[in-house]
Amino acid sequence: MTPSSASSTATHAQARRWRNETPCSRTLGDRKRFANVRVDNAQHRWQAQKRYYVLQLSNLDPKAFAGCSIVSRLYCTPKAMWKLGWFLRDFLYDPELLSQDQIDERALRGLVGVVKISHTVMNGISLVSFDGFAPASEWDELATAIRVPPVSNGKGSRTEGASR
16 A cells, blocks of 8 residues: 555544544543433442442533433442442432442442543543532432533534634
């Protein structure tokens, strides 16, 4: 392949990627955002010495991201248990199971609440972090208190989006 055909192929691949981009695949850079979500799946896992739950959440609001999945971890280490407890309380997990320090993965499915997420890049990999939680009943108040950024079509410049 000649250098000119290689760059032409790369350009076509970029154009194809932008055309096929969905609201789910578009990132908001390092901006933090709130989302009204539903728990679709939860799995308890181990990594070296750390236990964690992998949570798969479906966006309910904002509408620009409705139906998109958010996948991240909530760690169960002694230092991180406060965050897991915060998530369980705000998503209205069964108080009886919570008082007995029991987490039933099946009981997590279908829970609804608000999550504050951020994107970080580590070693070239984009990761989603859960920065905060709130009950679903607070979504309307949170949604009006923050400006939900519009979903770009992938054609604007980066500086254009940053100046808004």
